[in-house]
Amino acid sequence: MEFLILPERTKGERTYGITSIADFGIPLGQIEDYLIDYHQFIDIAKIGIGSAYVTPNLQKKVDLYNRFNIKPYCGGTLFEKCYMQNKLDDYTDSLKRLGIEWIEISNGTVDISLQTRISLIHKFKPNFNVIAEVGSKDNEQEMRRSDWEEEINLLLAAGCKYVITEGRDSGTAGIYSKNGVVKKDIIECISKNVDISKIIFEAPTAKHQMFFINQFGANVNLGNIKLQDVLTLEAQRLGLRSETLFMEERTCNLS
Structure with missing residues (x-):
């Protein structure tokens, strides 16, 4: 069907309007079934927490995402565990062997100074696309x-491609209060003084997703999306859900 007037969505190799899914152990067959139909709506896949370290057939999972032009990377918890044990060189060597070109630097659980994280960004960016995360779990x-x-x-x-605002998979930390309410004062401050096209807002629930869509338009970057929610999210972005039906056709600040 192609007869409605809808907000214009970015397509193809997006640099903004990104949907980043969270993979907390989705079986290979299930991923492939979803990607056959919905891969065009997904840009990034986070293999969540430290689950990549114990994921059966991890290479096959990475290859599957790459086959559908979806960028896989490992959750920040695995990075923090490697940092704690002074195993970052082993970690990055493993990422290269797997064909993972993106790396997350975070301090959601381990207290890693900002200066140290900036130094690590400079160290990693010649070989990886770096994503950083801000906020505590x-x-x-x-x-x-x-x-x-x-x-x-x-x-x-320092060279990050994107910065993620912490929200957890529950939407109860970072940019959210413990009862899941968006901290609007923080979002307002960020939106006035940061290039929103470089921010990925973790938005695990439909309520959170619709807040950011109504606030910033169809092409806001959203993360921690469940694979089964990808199609619903795309409909929300296009104003095809009650809560976004009257969304103004705004776009993110890309200047």
């Missing part, structure tokens, strides 16, 4: 609005 920890803005901009300036 501990919902008792609060960052000032100005710290969110400063940290994101410094990580981008």
